[in-house]
Amino acid sequence: MRKIGIILGCCLLFSFQVTGEPSILKIDKSKKPFSSEKYINAVHKEIPTYTDDINRIRYAILEGMLRTKGYAWVFEGEGDGYILARFDYRGDINVMRIEYNQSMVQLKYHDAMGDLVCKNLVDDICYDNRRGYYNYIKNLRRSIATQLKRG
Amino acid sequence: MKKLITSLLILGLSFTVTANELHSYNNPVPYGDYVKNLDGFLARALARNHWVLTKDEAGNRVAHLVYKGYDVKAKLNIQNKSVALELASAERIDCESCKPKQRHVDGWLIRLRRAIAYELTVKVQKDALDKSMATTTQE
Numbered sequence: 001m002r003k004i005g006i007i008l009g010c011c012l013l014f015s016f017q018v019t020g021e022p023s024i025l026k027i028d029k030s031k032k033p034f035s036s037e038k039y040i041n042a043v044h045k046e047i048p049t050y051t052d053d054i055n056r057i058r059y060a061i062l063e064g065m066l067r068t069k070g071y072a073w074v075f076e077g078e079g080d081g082y083i084l085a086r087f088d089y090r091g092d093i094n095v096m097r098i099e100y101n102q103s104m105v106q107l108k109y110h111d112a113m114g115d116l117v118c119k120n121l122v123d124d125i126c127y128d129n130r131r132g133y134y135n136y137i138k139n140l141r142r143s144i145a146t147q148l149k150r151g
Numbered sequence: 152m153k154k155l156i157t158s159l160l161i162l163g164l165s166f167t168v169t170a171n172e173l174h175s176y177n178n179p180v181p182y183g184d185y186v187k188n189l190d191g192f193l194a195r196a197l198a199r200n201h202w203v204l205t206k207d208e209a210g211n212r213v214a215h216l217v218y219k220g221y222d223v224k225a226k227l228n229i230q231n232k233s234v235a236l237e238l239a240s241a242e243r244i245d246c247e248s249c250k251p252k253q254r255h256v257d258g259w260l261i262r263l264r265r266a267i268a269y270e271l272t273v274k275v276q277k278d279a280l281d282k283s284m285a286t287t288t289q290e
Contacts, residue, residue, distance in 0.1 A: 055286045059279035066272060074268035075275050077181050088265055093173050113173040 020082065020124060022046055022099040022106030027127075033120055034127035039134040043107055044125045047145045052102040057148070058083070061098050061105060064144030073140055084110060087136060092116045096137060097124070098144070105148065107141055176260040179233035180267050185274045193227065193234070196270035200262050213239065216259060220245030223256055225263065236264055 025045045027037055034040065049057050065073040065085050073096075076084035082099045092114035096107050108124035116136075120128035186192045193212065194204045202214045204227075212227040214236070224239040238260060241251040 053283065053286055055279065055283040059276065059283045062272065062276040062279050066276060072269065072272070074265060075272040076178075076268070078275075086268065088175070088261055091175070093175065095173070111173055113175075 020097065020099050020108060022101060022104045024104075025106070025125065027125075028122065031120065031122045031127055035129065035134065039131075040125065040127060042138040043134055043141055045141075046104040046106045047141065047148060048104055049100070049102065049148055050151055051148075054100075054102060056151070057100050057102070057105065060147035060150075061100060061144055064147040065098075065140065067147070068143040069139045070136075085140065087116075087140075089136070092132075094133065094136070096140065105144060107137060107144075175257060176236050176264040178264075179228075179230070179235035180264065180271055181231075181233040182271050182274075183232050185271065185278055189229070189234075192270060192274075193267065196267040197263065199266040199270075200259070202263055202266075214263060216263075217244070218259070219255075221251060221255065221259075223251075223259060225260060234267060236260055 023046065025041065027034070027040055049060075051057065061083055062075070065075070065083075071087065071089060073085040073087050076086040076095055078084060081101060082097050085096050085098055087094045087096075092112070094112045094116040095110040097110040099106050099108055109118050109121060109126040110124070112118060112133075115130050116133045118126040118129050118133070120126070126133065182189070182192070190204065190212075193214075197204050197214050200216075201218055202216045205213050205215050207213050207226075212229065214225045214227055216223040216225075220243055221241060222244045223241045226237040226239050228235045228237055238256065241253075241256045243249040243251050
């Protein structure tokens with residue numbers, strides 16, 4: 001029994017990879033502390049793509065990053081189905097993982113430094129952070145959503 | 152059986168996410184296959200914030216800034232198709248006895264890294280546009 005438990009534990013470790021797929025956001029209110037639903041949705045709510053062309057979706061994400069109101073987000077790396085976007089401002093750093101597939105795009109918390117570090121992270125959705133986190137990243141999400149609508 | 156469990160444990164641990172620690176300007180900028188002419192790319196990025204691309208005696212790339220009474224040099228470490236900044240020296244040229252203020256130097260380095268990353272983002276965007284247009288043409 002003990003050996004089976006250890007083997008199962010090892011198998012679980014395999015599952016802790018950065019594979020993430022965008023999904024419909026479901027806020028679990030039992031995971032306190034959390035900022036208001038309005039703030040969490042403003043950053044992490046999924047965005048419809050209006051196209052199933054992955055190349056167009058990828059272009060819309062990058063265009064959205066560059067055209068974000070206030071301060072452009074810059075490319076920090078990419079992988080299968082995601083782009084890392086970085087934001088540096090006044091000593092604070094935030095890196096978001098923009099996950100995408102043919103039907104939706106979703107912003108997930110990847111890493112941060114300074115005032116933008118997430119206080120309550122649940123499945124890469126930041127449930128509790130300073131107001132600045134939600135205000136800055138809301139603009140990125142809006143910018144990407146605008147580019148996706150344009151097609 | 153013990154060997155099997157140990158092997159699985161080591162393999163599993165190796166798959167866990169180990170994020171690189173964030174730093175204000177040290178983190179490498181991964182240009183990958185998007186940049187063909189590295190010197191041209193870096194020269195354009197550096198020029199955004201008054202830096203100049205030079206080479207030291209060993210032939211390594213160095214970013215050089217003479218600005219607001221400061222002379223700053225930063226090494227551009229190229230490894231695994233990425234470029235990382237490392238402060239080489241910072242001096243005050245307007246005042247012999249004055250020490251450079253680190254927050255000013257850090258600020259310029261942060262903006263330098265950002266300028267390189269911005270230039271890369273534009274390249275990645277263009278690549279995405281080209282691929283998107285190619286898809287449209289095929290349709």
